[in-house]
Amino acid sequence: MQKSFNSFEVVDEQIIIKRIDKSLLTYGEIRIPNYLRDFFHFHEMEKHDRWDITIHYNKTEFYGVLYLDDYKRLRGKLRWGKDLTRELSNVTAKYVFESYGYEIREESTPLLRLEKIDRKTFNADIIFPEDVERDAREYMLHADKFIYGVKARFENDPDIRMKVLKLKGMSCAICGFNYENYYGDVARGYIQIHHIIRDENHMEEYDIEKDFIPICENCHGILHRNKENNLSVSELKQIIKLRHELRKTEKE
Known part of the structure; x- marks a missing residue:
């Protein structure tokens, strides 16, 4: 059931793929489009809810938060701390930022794979x-x-x-x-x-x-x-x- 939407790809009900971009590495967050609201259970959130989540990457637990920034449209963000941003940047930045002198090609851009274990726990991989x-x-x-x-x-x-x-x-x-x-x-x-x-x-x-x-x-x-x-x-x-x-x- 692999379906692509811009920089996201829905692999199945538990797995999505996000193409790593400058915004993700700069701000440590992903803006969640409307069509992924059910994947992140935004329909279960109240207006001012902020869910603490755990992301497992490279044998380490990282912490983040899910929240709605547009309650009426059920649109929100997944944000994590500087520690995970640093880990992701260490291995992917040269594919994303021109300053590294690497030829930037969309087909070579690393992919962040998120597998949902439950609504507040995710496993992360990077695919090159x-x-x-x-x-x-x-x-x-x-x-x-x-x-x-x-x-x-x-x-x-x-x-x-x-x-x-x-x-x-x-x-x-x-x-x-x-x-x-x-x-x-x-x-x-x-x-x-x-x-x-x-x-x-x-x-x-x-x-x-x-x-x-x-x-x-x-x-x-x-x-x-x-x-x-x-x-x-x-x-x-x-x-x-x-x-x-x-x-x-x-x-x-």
Whole structure:
């Protein structure tokens, strides 16, 4: 259900994408257009309400506020503090401000992905379109022997990768690993994509939500390790869960 409205894109009922711009980095706020009022539950707010919210980004909790600045039209703002603005600016400013000497191109502008956990809690990711495209090209050049044919083409198609990351974020869907959180800016925007093949007779047909997940190299390698008897995503998740429980028991 991906729909675009100016600098916003509605991915589904829980996720929106905002193209990062000068206003966002300068003032630390987003003006919420009328068509997103239900996403932010503005219809539940009274005239002078200010909701304190939590934004999780890069393994850190940041605090912000949602409020209406036009009660009659149910239009409002999402504002956060200087600490989150600084974090976002550190990795995106060169794509937005001409003073950095970087060629400003709309298609390269980073995207802020907001996933709503509840009406006052959000997870945030930054997606870098040029990194998505570059990684797709590089991965095809160095794809291992387990990745082949239609599967490789889909997993490394820039358009498919972008849709998957917008929908599912930048962390491994199996173990939760996030490259940027662990390695810092050098791993910014890096993650692989796994194509879940449900029917080998219809591999050219796919569903972004059901057939693809973001995945770290470790989990991806394990899924493909035994070509004759590949593990499923749910099986590998269960293995990791059991290992965590075992280690927890041993520590106790």
